[in-house]
Amino acid sequence: MAFRTLHEDWTLSAVEGPVPDAVLGISIPATVPGCVHTDLLAAGVIAPPFDGDNEAEQQWIGSTAWRYETRFDWHDDGSHRHDLVAHGLDTVATIELNGSLVGRTENQHRSHRFDVRPLLIDGENTLAITFASPVAEAEARSAAHGPRPHANHHPYNALRKTASNFGWDWGIDVATSGIWKAIGLDSWSGVRIASVRPLVDLSHRADGVDGRLDARVALEWADGSAEAGWEVSASAAGVSATQHVEPGTSEIRLQLDVPDVPLWWPIGHGDQPLHDVDVQVAHSSAPVAHWSSRIGFRSVHVDTAPDADGSPFVLRVNGEVIQVRGANWIPDHAFLTEIDADRYRRRVRDASEANMNLLRVWGGGIYESDDFYAACDEAGILVWQDFLFACAAYAEEEWLAVEVEAEVREAITRLSPHPSLVIWNGNNENIWGYHDWGWQERLEGRTWGLGYYLSLLPGLVAELDPSRFYSPASPYSFDEALHPNDDAHGTMHIWDVWNTVDYSVYRHYRPRFVSEFGFQGPPAWSTLVDVVHDEPLEPYGAQMLVHQKANDGNLKLERGMQGHLPEPRSIEEWHWATQLNQAAAVRFGIEHFRSLSPRNTGAIVWQLNDNWPVVSWAAVDFAEHRKPLWYTLRDVYEPRLATFQPRDEGLALIVLNDSDDPWNGDIRLQRTLFDGTVLAEASASASVPARGESTVAIPTELAAFGDSSREILTARLGGFATAIHNPVEILDQALDPDPLVAEIGEADAETGAATVVVTARSYARDITLLVDRFDIGARVDRGMVTLLAGERAVFRVTTGSGLDRSGLLAADVLRHANSLHRGRSVLDDQVG
Incomplete structure (x- = not known):
């Protein structure tokens, strides 16, 4: 058996569309895997897409059909099957080999396999793939099947393609085309391993824990493979199992029991031991096919059963409650093939070094490369994976549903080995959108996706991966009779803060789990001025607004600072003040959410990363600079955090201890002037259990500020960062400007x-x-x-x-x- 990549000697040419004269009739070298934009850029045909307002000038690319072509030599090696395998085509493609039709595809999120033995010729072969315009295809399918509500301006919901590729409120509109994953010829005989799902479970004994590996192995057989003597074996963690199979068997299960298995834990709860899993098919003891991956033994459970306060969202790994401190993840580059394994690892390091323990892969992006999940496996970063539905209504008729099912089956199967993946989520905001965004009237009875979220997707998870939790949506209240974004139930998103109200409104909510919230700020200065060249540079410059995708984004930045910070007097002050305010808003929200523990069990900030240079909610900008927000997240996501919070009885110090060791100690409380002069002080003590919290009431006289503009309240306790209470905002403080x-x-x-x-x-x-x-x-x-x-x-x-x-x-x-x-x-x- 052999897989031969076909990545060399490709050319690219425009087929039809609003193509500039300079591009008409020319053929340029193409990189595979890659996309049209990066090929055009490499050939010098276009200017850098992220610079200035090149986005607008290059919209023709997404409205054009493109043809990739290569030639390769082939000679028959005697294999029974020769399959053309395309791991990722973006998106509506027609594949031809030597002028004959191989097949058509229309889903970026799945792979395709075609038996091309009848079309191959001895010697030189020509392979061509023509991609229809993604913009034109999306619009045509929307019109043909009935328009459905969606965010932004392109009907991305009519096509199984990365939603944010058509632009988002943080993303550039670069509707790509191309061979974005590996492509090649798979030559094989007898049988091949189509897939393996190595599902894990735990069995608890009085004196230890055993692991169970349930390896579900799917097989595909070549015609004429009728001889006996086939066997499939699996090995992991020093244990192996073998099973004889008859030709034509499509799936078998191999169970391995691993005694006293070391458990895989999220970061901060234990180690992350990983075990190699090897599956082999042999005939008469001779190896024929092989598959390998890594697994970790752990269990996952999410408790959403109603309680006295509503419905919780409590994630347990190996039976232990995980207080989620996370961030939402978007594709890390607008051109997906520019993301390599090292870049993934750097982003995961950004998460772990900011004391995060979970990344939520958002539904407007992609099922990421295995490099991403492998990095999370190694770091102990949990992954919540959305299925790819976001901020839109989706048709449930066969023309789209058949692609959805194929895509989801492949995604669940491919990602099943990764212990970091703990939650599958049906969609982002679509059930909420149906309730609150005026969709019902606009849909006029058309399907909108509910059947996917409540039937198809949970059914596929139950069939293919029952070891993980499925949530129908984010936000979701886990009761169809409830509003989907109710802070007393399940998961919620908080977006009135940022959009319409001051960030102090975070305190109006008592959420069980916040899976989206956030506040904007600009990227690092160098990242901004590398692509924005307005003269003079100012927030409302033409190119600056190209790199501010949020609706009225800069107005919201201005409103968000009011009452908190002095009004900026220069672009440099605007840049620093808006970054500072972004960090302050998110700090305010997270300290409040965490202070509600154990009612609140998690916060997932929007967002960790950027996909191009832009003013956004990210903590790490596109050029990989850690913004002030990142440093703030590292502080407020510390496992041990002390925070002053208002309570009905007055001001209190909430002491949070998300570690395995209890904390007992003294607390030194002081009210001081800015120069350090002590005006009042008191002592207190607290006892905080492991993974627990404690509330310390602040004496009334200690919090009785004489001059709020010149005084602060502090709490010092061993093993915690000093907690500081500012009675008024920076705007109203008499701070020394040169301290x-x-x-x-x-x-x-x-x-x-x-x-x-x-x-x-x-x-x-x-x-x-x-x-x-x-x-x-x-x-x-x-x-x-x-x-x-x-x-x-x-x-x-x-x-x-x-x-x-x-x-x-x-x-x-x-x-x-x-x-x-x-x-x-x-x-x-x-x-x-």
Whole structure:
């Protein structure tokens, strides 16, 4: 058996559409896997799509049909079958071999296999794949089958293609075409392993845990394979099993019991042991076909049974409750073939180093590469995987349903080995949309997807992967009689904050589990100005607005700062203030949600990453710079967190301990002036169980601020970051605009990194080094650091050699919230 990739010597040409004269009739080299946009860019035919307003100038690409063609030599090796295998075609494609039709495809999210033995010729063969215009196809299918509601401007819901590829409120509209995954010839005889689903379970004993591997092996047989003597074997974790099979058997089950198996745990709960699984088909003891992967032994359960407060959403792994601290994940590049294994690992590292334990793969994206899930397996990052339905109504008739079922079967099967994957979710916001977004009137009785979410998808999960939990939607209340976005039931999304109201409104909610919420902020300065060239640079410049996809996004940024921060007076202040406010809003929300534990069992912020340079909700921008939000997430997602929160009885300190060890200790409470002068103090003690929480009431006299503009309340407790309560917003605080003494320290002895040492003369909020303004390749180990008077912090900066590192102390690099007051008469009036 042999698989031969066909990735060489492809050419690309436009077939029909609004093609510029310069592109008509030409053929350019094509990269496979790849897409039309990246090929055009490599050939110098188009300018960089992300730059300036090139998005608008290049809309013709998605409205054009494209033809890929290659030639290859083939000689018969005696195999019974020669299959053309396309692991991913984007999207409506016609495949021809030597001028004869091989087949047609219309789903980006699945693979295709065609027996092409009758069409192959000895010697040179010509393979051609013609892709219909994705924009024209989506519009034509929508018109033919009846338009259905959807977000944004293209009817992406009429095509099984990445929804966000047509643009989103954070994403560029680059409707791609191309051979986006491997393609080749699979030559084989006898039998091949079509798929393996290595499902795991646990059996608990009084003195240990045993693992069970239930390997479901699907087989495909070549014509004429009637001889006896076939056997299938599986091995994992030092255990093996073998079963004889008769020719034509389509599926078998091999069960392996592994005694005293080491369990796979999410990060922060234990280790992540992974075991190789090998499946082999042999004939008369001679190996014929082989499959391998890795698994981890663990159990998954989600409790949604009604309780006294509504309906919870409690995720348990190996029987242990997991307090979810997560982020939503979108495709990490607008051109999917530009994402490699290393980039996936860097993003997963961004998650784990921010104290996250779960990533939700959002339904407007893709089923990611196995490289993504493998990185999560190794890091202990749990994965919640949406099926690919987002913010739209979807037809349930056969023309689309047949593709949906094939796609879902393949996705469940392919991803089944990964222990990190714990939740399958039916859709993003579609049931909510049907209830609240005026869909019912617009649909006029047409199907909209409910049959997928309540019948087809759960049925396929139960059939193919009963080891994992299925949720019909996000948000969802787990009772069809309830509103799908009820904070007392199941999962909820909170989007009135950001869209219409102040972020203080987060406190109006008491959610059981928040699977989407977030706030916008711009990317790093260097990421922004690399693609935005307005003169002068300002928030409402033409190119700036190209890179702000949210409806009235910059107006919402302005509204979101009101009452919290001084109004920015320059583009540099706007950039820093909006980044700062993004972090403040999300901190406010997460501290509130976590303080509701155990009622609240998780928060998944929107979003971890970007797919191009853009003003967005991301914590890590497209150029891989960690925004101030990322540093804030690392702080508020610390397993041990102390936070001041209002309660009916007054101000309280909520002490959260998401670790295996109980905490007992003393708490030092102080009300001070910004210069450190102690105005009042008290002591308290707390006992917090492992994976538990405790509430400490704050004495009334301690919280009785005399001058709210100059005072703060702090709580110090061993093993926790100092908790700080600001009675008023930065806007109303009499902060010293120049509170720091800063110097370049000795280079770090281990890493050689530059060090910046800052000491606070007065209370200094959210100290951050925007190091990309010094060196675009620089990285810093910490940010959003708040210091009390007299405290000191060291920042370690990895940067290029030969640079004058004193530039790290420049005012546009060394930032803090206090600096927004610099030169303002209102502060002078307060101080005076």
